Amino acid sequence: MDAALIPPGVQRCSFKKFMVWIGFVLLLLLWGLYGTALCLIKGLNQTHMNNYYGFALWIFLDLGVIALGAGAFFTGFLRYIVGIDKLKNIINIAVIIGWCCYGGALLILAIDVGQPLRAWHIFWYPNVHSMLTEVSFCITCYFTVLCVEYLPIILENPQLDKNRFIHILSHNFHEYMFIFAALGTFLSFFHQGSLGGTFGVLFTRPFAYRTGFFVWPWTFFLFILSAIASGPALTLLITWFMQKVTGRKLVSYDVLELMGKIAGTLLFIYMIFKLIDTWYWIEHVLPSKGMTLADCYKGWFGSYGYWLLVAELGVFGVIPALILVCPALRKREFWLILGALMDCTGIALNRFVMVLQSSAVPTYPFDKWPSYMPSWQEWATFGMVLGITLLVISLSYRYLPLFPQEKELNRN
Amino acid sequence: MLTRRGFLQFVVGGALGAVFSPLPWRIADELVLFSQRWTPQGAPGDESWCYSICQLCPGGCGLKVRKISERVVQVEANPLSPINRGVCPLGAASVQYLYGDKRRIKKPLKRTGKRGEGKWQEIEWAEALNLLTSKLNDLKGSGATEGLLCIDGSVSKVMSGLLKKFCYAYGTSNYFHVNADVGASIAIKEMQDFNGCVGFDLENADYVLSFGSQLLEGWGAPGNLQALYNYWFENPLKPKVKVVQIEPRMSDTAAKASEWLPNLPGTEALVALGLAWVILKEGKYNPRFTGDADFERFKRAVLEGFNPDKLEEKTGLCKDDFIRVAREFCNAKHPIAVWGRGKGFNSTGAFEVLAIHSLNALVGNINRKGGTAFFKDVVDEVWPEISTRQPRDLGKFIESVGAKKVYAEIALVCEANPAYKYPVSFGNALQNVPFVVTFTPFMNDTALVSDLVLPTPFYMEKWEAITTPRGFSYPVFGLSCPVCKSSYGVKHPGDVVLAVSKTLGLKGLPWDNYRNLLQYLVEKIWSKGKGCLLKGNKKVALPSSPRQMWSELTTCVWANPEAVSGGIKKFDFAPSVFAEGIKRPVWSVEGKSEDYPFTLIPCEYLILPQDLGAAPFLVKQLPDTVLKGSDLCVEVHPETASQCGVKNGELALLQTPLGQARVRVFCNECIRPGIIGIPVGLGHKGYDEYLAGKGINAYTILGYNEEATGVASYVMNKANLVKI
Amino acid sequence: MGHEEKENWSHAEKYVMVIDIDKCTGCGACVVACSQENNIPVRTDETDKYMSLNWLVIYRVTNAQPFPKTKVVYVPRPCMHCDDPICVHVCPASATDKDAKGIVSQIYPRCFGCRYCMAACPYHARVFNWYDPVYPKGTERGFNPDVSTRMRGVVEKCSFCNHRYQHARDKAIAEGRVCLEDGEYIPACAEACPTKAIYFGNIKDPNSQVSRILREERPHVFRLLEKYGSEPSVYYISRQDWVRPRLDWVLEEEHKKYKNSMK
Structure with missing residues (x-):
């Protein structure tokens, strides 16, 4: 039925099957929209955030998806600026994932503010000292760049491509893509960094606070590093997952392995710095605030226990770094995927503690640890973003030639 | 005809025009204004100030009321009032009481x-x-x-x-x-043959022995006691007074007192007589009221039955404390023993008052500087016939x-x-x-x-x-x-x-x-022609005409500090109340100890008035350890909670011989083990949605105890706490 | 506001609050007076203290000792009006600022509710309007016209009753005076306090009550979370040696030193 739209030479499932899948996605989306609407109409009392948890699930998810979506700019950077040509086989999906992650983050941010009607104040009355101002400028600009990067992929749809103007436009886009890649890299670099800065500058929140270089706290650089260490891993994971779901080969294993190598190497470097940073924080930053490590963790297990530290730095930090830098392990699919998965988990954990634990750590010696469980509306809003992501990836996969290698790899 | 060129020109021109027109700014502006118009605002008007006296409790704080046009918007302390220096939370909530449409009654x-x-x-x-x-x-x-x-x-x-x-x-x-306070008036009548106002010259006292009186939480004149606290502890390193609080639970008063002695509930009379034992034994009493036959009777009975050695287990206080406090008390220049547990609205019984007041008599501190004061109020003097009735x-x-x-x-x-x-x-x-x-x-x-x-x-x-x-x-x-x-x-x-x-x-x-x-x-x-006008600390002579007096009295008060003078007609240490009281346990409590191993006592809070329901601002200030959702929290020691198998914050069933109630458990180191404290002042049926149906009316399960002398009051009950 | 501006305060005015913990009885009058003065809303259920909206709260702090050695103090906590206010640094929309007389203001119509300031403020002085403000029916008649009510979705906090400063200032100008007299401008909480545990005034005036008290009580003065480095303008006094380490992060050896200095 939609055969004309499907790129020539590739096989896609039947339209009916596709519609059933899309139906499921739409259900998720609808649930998400309902939750979102409640938050917008009735206000943020629909969430379980409170005066101690001003930032909660949403900000964590924002930070998480923005880190994991870093595959877009970094793959672009490596492909167009550094010139690793092999990455052209995976750049399209990286851009789409990036678009979904950043778009989703932007959407959640817009819901997360108490007065969405005034969200533009951030641009109109900007406080240049605020990291959040930097974040919002960067994310808005970078999302525009991502749109520009996404556009030529859309224009490659066989029906659109028939139009001569579009064909030439698309070609030109490809020619000048390096400019956007460079711009995107620049913006995203600052975006990731300022997100780290958002927490690192909080000298009144010892859990998050870090000293730094010039105006940037160390978290600024650690966030960039951790983002580019996990972004490629997520791109790898999603591509691998798409192969499993569709049952088709989309990229050659060496491309996936390369992504794994990139992620692993960066994660390795990141872990070195992160461990030094953590040591410095424990030995110098916390005592300067009159606190000890024990004041920042609530026992060993349970919520906010030391296990989080062990998990973030050890189990999901050092171990995936070792797996991914080891060529022998990387060559085996199981280890590659496990390593990538653990890599993403570790970075997500980092974002989790930066957001949630820095809010939860009692600032007064006499205060209690507050507890927080997200409401269904908060999950639903995330569900909406997930729905949009699934929808965009599904449609893009079906109707756009995302994977240059697909035709060749599936030729029997 | 629309050409492509024309269309593009239209779109680009339109967009440019819109950007440079005031339209986007206007829209942005309107959006901000729109998002501001969601809440009601106070109407402006001319400011004026009037004087008033707070009547939310019998404390009589002088107030200065701020008005905008005809609207009352805030209350502050009247600087001319000799009673208070600031306001108490109840007084501060006056405006909410005044305008609370859902509480106020509009017509008969x-x-x-x-x-x-x-x-x-x-x-x-x-x-x-x-x-x-x-x-x-x-x-x-x-x-x-x-x-x-x-x-x-x-x-x-x-x-x-x-x-x-x-x-x-x-x-x-x-x-x-x-x-x-029925008990107190019986005791005072019997001891001093006096009917009228009972006062405590706390301002001039230098040793205050409080038998569970929550001096800072609604006892007496709350605004005045808060001001006194500042006066006493103006220099906390050199306080003008030592306040010893004898109370099973650490109330705010106990927390702020110089010393807290957690006794067992209902043993205040025993503690007082134990202290009297030390004073009598050591012969340190003041001769002012002693020497009569009644004193000898009292002395004999106390020395016989109230040796602190024997009281240790009954009262929960150790012997050394009895001896030390008793010595401190009689060595002080102006010691005073104060009765009326909690806010003093629940009678503490004639025997208890008698026991406590006998301490005042032993140090001779009655109708003297820094002691108890007995005098006739204006109304009693104008209408003597009504003050004689008990x-x-x-x-x-x-x-x-x-x-x-x-x-x-x-x-x-x-x-x-x-x-x-x-x-x-x-x-x-x-x-x-x-x-x-x-x-x-x-x-x-x-x-x-x-x-x-x-x-x-x-x-x-x-x-x-x-x-x-x-x-x-x-x-x-x-x-x-x-x-x-x-x-x-x-x-x-x-x-x-x-x-x-x-x-x-x-x-x-x-x-x-x-x-x-x-x-x-x-x-x-x-x-x-007696007394004077009090303007702050200044004493001013009475004005020249009643008319002028009237207008003066709307801003300041008339007082007669000399009304209390010297002698009292008689003092009887051992009237019939005493003879009756020492024979039996002080309070009768129903129920078997096996079924109800704990003692339930009332907890009173300044922000929880009883007759008058708490205003919304006061309910809002209640800690979540008193009220959580609509659940009332009872205060217990962690040991008691673990004995019952309940954890902090959990729901439990509070059982007493009078009935049971679902409560939440609040574990706290500030209460004696084996005691359950229940907040008084919640569980109203009336008032508005801010108060009605919240918590439990403690009076439904607090025991109405009968004292040996025939006075009944809500003092304590036997209770058990069961995990749900 | 940047650090550089701090030195440039040309005014001879900087308002601070001094709270004598040993004199506070925890009665709550300050909180109620503040609520009345600043048109603070009340929901029917305010027992979730993490959602409750207050500009001033009283913490009940124990010495964490078992019965009967337990001790308790009450610690009223307004906005600290820090000299290095993290909230001002982080607000993306410039909706909060530190003014020349030392007050950290909040512009409600500009705030769009991102809550970054709340995540930053360690004092929990900033609260969010999770709900549309509600008032017991009829009590809107008691609104203070000097303070605007706030709408859902914005952050608010104690303003040291800035409107009272304006009033005092207007009065002084009308009377031809340049400077405010000591005590002419005090916030509602200090006004209401029945034990007068809250002092308020101009620290730049060496003769003001606050300057005098801070001088006299120097060994007993501290601020909350001093090491966090935001330079709060609210000072606390307690002569009990257990109080400070329960209120602020004091490492053990420091506490010993402190204890000795108090002797």
Whole structure:
């Protein structure tokens, strides 16, 4: 039925099957929209955030998806600026994932503010000292760049491509893509960094606070590093997952392995710095605030226990770094995927503690640890973003030639 | 025709034009304005300030009220008031009481449905007064005038005096004031043959022994005690006083006291006599009241039965503390022992007061600087006939009405809330009282079960005289004038009483209205020529005319610090109350100890007034360890909780011989193990959605204990805590 | 506001609050007076203290000792009006600022509710309007016209009753005075306090009550979370040696030193 739209030479499932899948996605989306609407109409009392948890699930998810979506700019950077040509086989999906992650983050941010009607104040009355101002400028600009990067992929749809103007436009886009890649890299670099800065500058929140270089706290650089260490891993994971779901080969294993190598190497470097940073924080930053490590963790297990530290730095930090830098392990699919998965988990954990634990750590010696469980509306809003992501990836996969290698790899 | 070029030009031009037009800015501006117009704002107006006196409790704090046009917006302390330096939280919430539409009663209400069903008909005042007068007239005609029961909760002694006069003129002796400390008045009557005001000169005391009196949480005149706290501890390193708080639970007062001695509940009398033992044994007593036969009797009995050695287990205090505190007490220059547990609204029994007051007598500190003070209030002096009558126990009377031992036809409740304080017995009594009329500004628990509800003005809307604040050591008189016009159909209860007595033809109430009565009193005080005007710390001579006196009294107060002078007629250490009391356990508590291993005690909080429901701001300030959602929290020691298998914050069943209630458990190191503290002041049926249905009325399960001497009060109960 | 501006305060005015913990009885009058003064809303259920909206709260702090050695103090906590206010640094929309007399302001119509300031403020002085503000029916008549009510979705906090400063200033100008007298401008909480545990005034005036008290009580003065480095303008006094380490992060050896200095 939609055969004309499907790129020539590739096989896609039947339209009916596709519609059933899309139906499921739409259900998720609808649930998400309902939750979102409640938050917008009735206000943020629909969430379980409170005066101690001003930032909660949403900000964590924002930070998480923005880190994991870093595959877009970094793959672009490596492909167009550094010139690793092999990455052209995976750049399209990286851009789409990036678009979904950043778009989703932007959407959640817009819901997360108490007065969405005034969200533009951030641009109109900007406080240049605020990291959040930097974040919002960067994310808005970078999302525009991502749109520009996404556009030529859309224009490659066989029906659109028939139009001569579009064909030439698309070609030109490809020619000048390096400019956007460079711009995107620049913006995203600052975006990731300022997100780290958002927490690192909080000298009144010892859990998050870090000293730094010039105006940037160390978290600024650690966030960039951790983002580019996990972004490629997520791109790898999603591509691998798409192969499993569709049952088709989309990229050659060496491309996936390369992504794994990139992620692993960066994660390795990141872990070195992160461990030094953590040591410095424990030995110098916390005592300067009159606190000890024990004041920042609530026992060993349970919520906010030391296990989080062990998990973030050890189990999901050092171990995936070792797996991914080891060529022998990387060559085996199981280890590659496990390593990538653990890599993403570790970075997500980092974002989790930066957001949630820095809010939860009692600032007064006499205060209690507050507890927080997200409401269904908060999950639903995330569900909406997930729905949009699934929808965009599904449609893009079906109707756009995302994977240059697909035709060749599936030729029997 | 639209060409592509033309279309593009149109779009680009339009976009450019829009950007450079004021439109986007206008829209942005409107958006901001739109997002601001969601909340109501206070209307501007001219600012003015008036003076008033707070009447939310018998503390008599002087206030300065801020008005914008005709709206009252804030209250502050009257700098001229000798009583208070700031305001207490209740006073600070005055504006919310004043304008609380859902609590205030707009018009006289006549019951239409069943009692307590909440169906009312709004009637005019004329009809309401007719109804009231005809009921009173019928009863009077039948000759059974004792069938009128008057339950008074007025803060002003003038209003109470008027009601008493009305009752006696009508022919009933069944007048009760809800705040009367029956036990104390029996004790004082027996010991000193005195009837009148009892004061404590805490300002000049240098050693305060408080037997569970929550001095900072509503005992006496709260605003004055807060000011005193500042005076005492002006330099906390060199305090002017040592405050020793004897209380099973660390109340705010205990927390701020110099020393906290956690005794076992209900043993205050034993502690006092144990201290007396040390003083007697060591012979350190002051000879002022000693030497008579009664003293010898007292001495013998105390030395025989109250050796601190034996009291250790009973009271929970160690012997060394007894000896040390007793020595400190009699070595102090101006020691004073204070009675009235909690806020002092619940009688602590005659025996307990006697035991505590005997300490004051042992150090000779009665009617002296820094001691207890006994004097006549202005109202008592003007109407001596009403002050000679001994207050009676309302709780017991209500019980007898319920048991049909006493006949009651009409219950006249004036600004009191007996349905809250006696939830069970008042309910029973109501079945035998055909007509209940309630004067109240608020829809309280009692108004809900009345037949006729008459709205009275809030203190800011009426003329009132404030006499000696509770616990004050000399007589005081001040006037509080209306600061704003009431927006409800209210009438002063004094005006109503005077109008009704005129119609009924009662004698001895010649005034046209309440204001006339106040003028009469001011003239009386002026003509006596005693005392002075107090403006802050300054004493000013009385003005030259009663008229001027009237206008002065609306900003400052009249006082007679010299009213207390020297000698008292007699002092009896061992009256019959003492002889009775030492024979038996102080308080009788029902129930078996096996079933109820713990002791339940009331916890009182300043922000939880009882007769008057807490204002929304006060409910908001309640910690979540008192009220969580709609669950009441009881305070227990962690040890007690683990004994019951419940954890902090969990729900549990609080069982007492009187019934059970679902409560939340709040574990706290500030209470003796084995004791359960239940907050008093919640669980109202009346008022508004901010208070009604929240928590439990502690009086439903707190035991109504009978003292050996015949005084009954809510003191404690046996209890158990069971995991749900 | 940047650090550089701090030195440039040309005014001879900087307002601070001094709270004597040993004199506070925890009665709550300050909180109620503040609520009345600043048109603070009340919901019917405010027992979730993490959602409750207050500009001033009183913490009940124990010495964490078992019965009967337990001790308790009450610690009123307004906005600290820090000299290095993290909230001002982080607000993306410049909706909060530190003014020349030392007050950290909040512009409600500009705030769009991102709550970054709340995540930053360690004192929990900033609260969010999770709900549309509600007032007990009829009590809107008691609104203070000097303070605007806030709408859902914005952050608010104690303003040291800035409007009272304006009033005092207007009065002084009308009377031809340049400077405010000591005590002419004090916030509602200090005004209401029945034990007068809250002092308020101009620290740049060496003769003011606050300057005098801070001088006299120097060994007993501290601020909350001093090491966090935001330079709060609210000072606390306690002469009990257990209080400070329960209120602030004090490492053990420091506490010993402190204890000795108090002797």
